[in-house]
Every structure is written in structure tokens, then in C-alpha cells.
Amino acid sequence: MRRATGVELAVREYARLGEGPTWDPAGRRLIWVDILGSRVHTYDPASGRRTVMATEQHAGAAKPRAGEGLVVNLRDGIGLYDADGAFSWLVHDPVPGRRGNDAAVAPDGALWAGTMRYDEAAGGGTLTRIAPDGTATTVFPGVAVSNGTGWSPDGTLMYYIDSPTRRVDVCRVDGERVVERRPLVAIEPGAGFPDGLTVDTDGCVWVALWDGAAIRRYTADGTLDRVVELPVRRPTACAFGGPGLRDLYITTARTGLTRPHPLSGSLLVLPDAGQGLEGVPFGG
Template identity: 35%
Template sequence: MSAGTAAVQWADRLGLGEGIRVVDGRVVLVDILTGRLLSGPDDRTAPLTELAGLDEPLGAVAPVHGRPDHWIAAAGTGICLIAPDGRPEWLARPEDGAATPMRMNDATADPQGRFWAGSMAYDADEGAGSLYRTGHDGTVTRVLDGLTVPNGPAFTADGTAMYLADSAKGVIRRYPVDPDSGSPGAPDTFATFGEGSPDGMTVDAEGGLWTAVWGAGTVHRFRADGTPDRQIPLPAAQPAGLCLDGDTLYVTSARHGLTAPGPLDGAVFTVRVDVPGLPTAAYRQGGSA
């Protein structure tokens, strides 16, 4: 497999850019700590466009099936729906009242139309985080606990396996998932990292797993059997989120936490790759897959 060099997209430098995906031909992403949902205009030298702004952190969104410009979001201490006017409708706030201050982090929809979102302590307290699953009826259920900084998740095309990174532990685990019930089974360790932390992830059409590696300035691809395939260097220290749209890999990065950020820290990048991605899954509200 070969890949091109990274190209900078749009004029913004984000504090904590993550949750990038392509929905109906439009690139959307978040700047977590500022609570902004953003879209990338066709002019790749222009600033990003703000679609919604929340008064609390916004970890990631997924589109709502059949409802253009509606989103389900991991935000603040829970899960909400965001209407086109930017107004949030809260489904649940499961991290309200936690022993340590918590926020939602990365999230995605699975191929069956459920929404999965991780939580973490602001201070990344060990074991304080959880993974939540939102069903078609809007019920939010904690399915995993004891996590520290959950990132991903990412699903195989048939939804029978889920990859979940615990960034603070430097590990990606692969969980079997019952596609009908959405219940995860006992995980295997898929990959471990000695340098940098696995962050956002996506699965491609060959079943390969891509992950941004925070702190290492790289993106890694693994084959479906866990064999390392390649690394792509980026001119930013903290790659955070990524997605595939055809043969284009989009990667977000972050300036947050850097004492002397460089000119491209916080930028969004694209890289040409050989294997296309899977379609962006949507949350299916009130129905089944």
C-alpha cells in the first residue's frame, strides 16, 4: 500500500479537533472543548463553518437517518440530539453527579444504527471512564466501565466486531459484538503502543484499521489480523481523529496541551491512500437497522 503526503485543509487551527466524518459529501468535525460542530466548505483555504455551538464540550456526532441536518451527539455529561437550529435535546446525562468531573469523548454509530460514546474524567483519572450505547428508542445504557480515555469506537462493516482504544493505556482492544442486541463480549488485545497513544479510529473496505497516534505525529494502519501495515507521518504532534472518504484520509489534530504549538498543530489534513473507507453510519431513531 502506498500513500501520498499530507496536505493542509482549511484555515483553522483547532484546540482539540476530533470526530471527523463525511456525511452526504460534507465534512463535519468537532472542536471538543469549545463545544463547536463544524463543517468544511468547498474552498479548502477558507475557515471552517460553525453548524452548532454548545455551552459544554462536544465529543463527536453521528447523523440521524432520514433527518437531514439532525445529529446525535456525545456532549457534556451525556447524549443529546442536535436540531438544525443548534438546539440540544438531551436523551440522558449518565455522568451527572460522578465522583470526579467527567465529560463525553469520542463516539460513532454502528452499522445497525446504534450510537456508541465514551466518557472520561477531565483529569483522565484511571478507570473513571465508561462506554455507553444509545438504542433506537433513545435509551442510553452503560456497556463497559473501568476505562480511562476511551477513543473510537470503530466497527467492522457487518457490526460484529468493535475496536476501542484506551488511549491512556496505549492499547486498542477488539470486542465481539452481537449485531442484534448490541452486547459486547470479552475483548482481545489488538494492538499496543510504546510511543504515542492511539486516538480516533476508522475501518476501511479491506477490514484494515486506521488510528491517529496522539503524541507521535503519525497515523497507523493495521491489517484485519492485527499485522502492522504502514505509518504515515504528519506535520502535527497530536493527530486526534480520522475518517476515510473514498481514497481520501482526513485527519484532525490538536493544539491543546502543547506549550509551544507549531504552525500546523491543530490543522486538518488529507492524505491520498489506496484502500477506500466504509460509508458513514447513521443513528436510526425509533427504528431498526
């Protein structure tokens, strides 16, 4: 196992709950959200250009759409933003006390969107597959804090995190169905809670550890082979971006911290960390 440092500041920000970094290849920019700030941020590392867009509600995740615009996992469902900022609901499913959380786009262009209760009650969340036409199929009912989701390079395996379980699960998928689910990794007590994840071209899974001040890389058989140590206590998720998808971007949070590190809430980057997979935009 290797330990790595060398993390740098990409964007200084004071996000309450930064989350969901996603590389947009068409726009050559990174997209991420401040969930509790109801903001979608973008960053072009080549030019340094940034944008910030206010959303209708708390935004758990934002992903690029085929063509232009964004699909956003909001408090009350799945919203679509056109390139000019016009908003419409694709799925409107408000549940009192519940909000959207992490989400990911599958290789077939469907959005797999998680929810959770604000009080993080067990069984109050879901993982739902949203087809490009808006058809919603609940894949995992009764989760607590639906978080990291990603696919193996060949698209046959899905990795998934329900944070309070302290596990990274691996699922065999067949289109819109999960046909098998089993634990891949258990995070030991005291190391934090698994949050967001990304998968690289080697099929390894990079996991952000909330309250663990680290990103961990696990091989496809669950072996820990790399730890990226961070100055901030609450990393939330990670994704590859930049030229050649070589740089690992890391979102972070300030919420709940009495004395947050000065970089808490900022976007961090580990240059030349590995090789990321090319993302797929939402098909709707």
C-alpha cells in the same frame, strides 16, 4: 510496511482539541468537533463551504442523524440538534468532573459514546450504547479515556481504544452485547498513545497516535502495514470522506503544546489514501 507522506491542509483552524471526523454522505460534508472550544465544524470539500456551530457544553463527538440534524456527545450526556439548531437532551446524565469523548455509530444505527474524567483518572470513564429511543446500556464501565471505536465491514467485530492502555482491542459483538474482548495491537512506548480510529473496506484499522505524529494502518490480524507521517505532534482521529470515500481526513490538537506546529489544530487530508466504509447515521 510502507511509509507515506503527502498529507495536505484541508482546513486551517486553531482548534484546541480537534476530534471525531465523520463523513456525512447525505450532506456530502465532513463533520468534526473542537472539544474544548465547544464547537462543531463542517466542511464541504467540493465547494469549500464551512460552518461552525457553538454547542451547549464541551462536545466530544458529533454524528449525523437519520433525516437531518446532529447527535452530540456532550459533557453531561447525549444531546440532539435539529436541522434548525433546536436542542434537546436524549440522555442527561451529568457526573461532576466527567465529559463525553469519542463516539461512533454502529451498523444498527445505535450510538456508542465514550466518557472520561477531565483529570483522566483510571476507572472514571465508560463506553455506553445509546439506542435511537434513548435507552442507555453501559458496555464497558471503569475505563480511563474512552476513545476510538469502529466496526469491521461485516459488523461482527468492534475495535476499541482506552488510550492509556496503549492498546487497540478487538471485540466480538452480538447486537448491543460485547461477547469477547481481546488485545489486537499494543503500541510500543515512545510511539505515542492510540486515540481515534477508522476501518476501511479491507477490514484494516487506521489509528491516530497522539504524541506520535503519525497515523498507522493495521491489518485485521494486527500486522502494521502502513505509517502516515504527519507534521503535527498530536493527531487525534481519522476518517475517510470525499468522493468515493477515498480521502483520509485527520483532526489535530494544539492543547498542552508549548510550541505547536503551525498546522496543529487544523484539519488535514491524505488524498486517495484507501477506501472507507459507508457510514450509518444515528437512528434517533
